[in-house]
Amino acid sequence: MQFFSTRNAGSRVSAAQAIVQGLSSEGGLFVPESFPQADLKTACEKASYAELAAYVLGLVLPGYPQEFVAEATEKTYGEAFQGKAGYLRPVNKDLYSLELWHGPTCAFKDYALQIMPKLLVKGKELLGRSELTYILVATSGDTGKAALAGYQDVPGVKIAVFYPSHGTSQVQRLQMTTQQGDNVAVYAVKGNFDDAQTGVKKVFADQELGRQLAEQNVCLSSANSINWGRLAPQIVYYFAAYRQLLEQGRIQMGDAVDFCVPTGNFGDILAGYYAKRMGLPVGRLVCASNRNNVLTEFLKTGHYDARRTFYRTTSPSMDILVSSNLERLLYHMCEDTEKVSGWMEELRTQGHYQVDAQCLEKIQEIFSAGCTDDEQAAEEISAMFQDNQYLCDPHTAVAFCVAQEYKNETSSGAPMVVLSTASPFKFPGDVLKALGQLVPEDEFEAMRQLAAHTNVPAPQALASLQGQPERFDREIEPEQIREIAKIL
Numbered sequence: 030m031q032f033f034s035t036r037n038a039g040s041r042v043s044a045a046q047a048i049v050q051g052l053s054s055e056g057g058l059f060v061p062e063s064f065p066q067a068d069l070k071t072a073c074e075k076a077s078y079a080e081l082a083a084y085v086l087g088l089v090l091p092g093y094p095q096e097f098v099a100e101a102t103e104k105t106y107g108e109a110f111q112g113k114a115g116y117l118r119p120v121n122k123d124l125y126s127l128e129l130w131h132g133p134t135c136a137f138k139d140y141a142l143q144i145m146p147k148l149l150v151k152g153k154e155l156l157g158r159s160e161l162t163y164i165l166v167a168t169s170g171d172t173g174k175a176a177l178a179g180y181q182d183v184p185g186v187k188i189a190v191f192y193p194s195h196g197t198s199q200v201q202r203l204q205m206t207t208q209q210g211d212n213v214a215v216y217a218v219k220g221n222f223d224d225a226q227t228g229v230k231k232v233f234a235d236q237e238l239g240r241q242l243a244e245q246n247v248c249l250s251s252a253n254s255i256n257w258g259r260l261a262p263q264i265v266y267y268f269a270a271y272r273q274l275l276e277q278g279r280i281q282m283g284d285a286v287d288f289c290v291p292t293g294n295f296g297d298i299l300a301g302y303y304a305k306r307m308g309l310p311v312g313r314l315v316c317a318s319n320r321n322n323v324l325t326e327f328l329k330t331g332h333y334d335a336r337r338t339f340y341r342t343t344s345p346s347m348d349i350l351v352s353s354n355l356e357r358l359l360y361h362m363c364e365d366t367e368k369v370s371g372w373m374e375e376l377r378t379q380g381h382y383q384v385d386a387q388c389l390e391k392i393q394e395i396f397s398a399g400c401t402d403d404e405q406a407a408e409e410i411s412a413m414f415q416d417n418q419y420l421c422d423p424h425t426a427v428a429f430c431v432a433q434e435y436k437n438e439t440s441s442g443a444p445m446v447v448l449s450t451a452s453p454f455k456f457p458g459d460v461l462k463a464l465g466q467l468v469p470e471d472e473f474e475a476m477r478q479l480a481a482h483t484n485v486p487a488p489q490a491l492a493s494l495q496g497q498p499e500r501f502d503r504e505i506e507p508e509q510i511r512e513i514a515k516i517l
C-alpha cells in the first residue's frame with residue numbers, strides 16, 4: 030500500500046515518505062491508496078493497548094519493520110499513559126467516555142505525538158536521509174505541548190511551535206512556555222489559530238524558502254494532524270474502545286458502535302472513519318462542534334463556508350474555521366483529485382465551496398453532526414457531574430451534548446462512545462464555573478479548588494507547572510513565521 034496526494038493521484042509515496050514530508054508538494058494531504066483490513070477477532074484478543082497498537086499500526090505503516098513498530102508502541106503506550114491507554118469508562122446506560130487524556134500532556138494528542146517522533150526518525154533512516162528536520166507547528170493549544178513533549182531532544186530534529194496569543198488557557202500556555210529541551214522554541218502569534226495555521230502553511234508552500242533551507246541540509250516538516258503519522262495512531266483507540274465493550278459484555282462481535290467526537294481539524298474523527306474502512310463495526314460518526322459550527326453546516330448541507338465570525342469559546346482546541354483534514358474525507362467520498370483541488374481552490378480564493386449531491390449523500394451515510402454553545406456545554410459539565418459523578422472538560426462536554434441530542438433524535442440502540450479529549454484540569458476555571466463555583470483569578474488556585482470540590486485529583490503534570498520558569502515570551506506577527514523558519 031502506498032500513499033498519494035488528495036490533489037494529485039499521479040505520484041505515489043511510501044508511508045515513511047508521507048511521514049517525513051508531511052504535506053505533498055502541491056499542498057494536498059497524503060491518503061492511503063487502499064484500506065488494509067484488520068481482523069477484528071485478532072485485534073480484540075490483543076492483551077494490551079501496546080500490542081493492539083502494534084497490530085493496527087503495522088497495517089497502516091507498510092514498509093516500517095514490524096519489530097520496530099512493536100518496540101515503538103511498547104515504549105510509547107506503556108508507562109507514559111499510566112496503564113490507562115485507551116481507557117473506556119461507562120458513564121450511564123448507553124453512554125461511554127473514552128478517556129484519552131492519561132498521557133504526559135493530558136490531551137488525546139499524546140497518542141499520536143508520543144510515537145510520531147519515533148516514526149519520523151525511523152522513516153528518515155529507511156529513506157537514507159540525514160538532513161535536519163525542522164518541524165513547524167501551528168497550535169490552538171494542545172498540539173503544541175504534545176508535540177514539544179514528543180520531540181524534545183530527539184536527534185536530527187528541531188521544533189518551533191506557534192500559538193495564538195489570545196487563544197489558549199493559562200495552563201496550556203505555561204505547558205508550552207516552560208518546555209525543556211535544546212531543540213525547541215515557542216512563539217505567541219498575534220491573531221487567532223487560523224492566522225497561525227495560515228502563516229505556517231504559507232511557509233510550507235514557499236518553494237524559494239524550501240530551496241534555501243535544502244542548501245543548508247534542512248527540511249521542513251509538520252506535526253499537525255495533516256501528517257499521516259498523526260492520524261494513524263489515532264485509529265487504534267477506536268479498536269480499543271470496541272475491545273472493551275466486548276470484554277464488558279455490552280456488545281457481541283460484529284455489533285455496531287457509535288462514536289461522537291469533539292472536532293476541530295477533523296483529524297480525530299477521520300481516524301474513526303479509517304477504523305471503519307479497516308473493518309471495525311463503526312455505526313455512526315457524530316461530529317461535535319462548538320459555536321464555530323462550520324462543520325455542522327457542511328455535514329448537513331454540503332456547503333463549506335469559512336466566511337463567518339470566528340468565536341473564542343471555552344473549547345479552544347475546536348475554535349477552527351478551516352478544518353484541514355476534511356480534505357481527506359472529501360477525497361475518499363468522491364475519489365476525484367481534480368474535484369478536491371477545485372473545492373480547495375474555491376475555499377482559498379472565495380472562502381467557501383459546495384460539494385455535489387452525490388458526495389454529500391455518501392458523507393451523510395456515515396456522519397452526523399451537531400453543535401452547542403458555551404452555555405450548554407457548561408450546563409452539561411454540571412449535569413454530568415451531578416447525575417453521573419463524572420467530571421469532564423469543556424471539549425468533552427460539547428461532545429456529550431451533541432451525543433445525547435443525537436440519541437434523542439434517533440432510535441439507535443448502539444452504545445455511544447464519546448471521545449474525551451482533554452483532562453478537565455486543563456481548563457479548571459471554566460469547569461469550576463460550570464459547577465457553580467466562584468472562580469479565582471489564578472488557574473492553579475482554580476485547579477486546587479476543583480480538586481477539592483469534586484474529590485478528583487489534578488494530574489501531577491499540570492499541578493506542577495506552577496512556579497516553573499517560562500523560557501519563551503516572544504510575540505510575533507503571522508508574517509514573521511517565515512523569518513523564523515529561515516533563521517533556524
Ligand SMILES: *Cc1c(COP(=O)(O)O)cnc(C)c1O
Pocket residue numbers: 136137138171172254291292293294295296297298346347424450451
Ligand atoms: C485537538 C483537540 C480537539 C480536536 O481534534 P481534531 O483532530 O483537530 O478534530 C478536540 N479536543 C481537544 C481537547 C483537542 O486538543
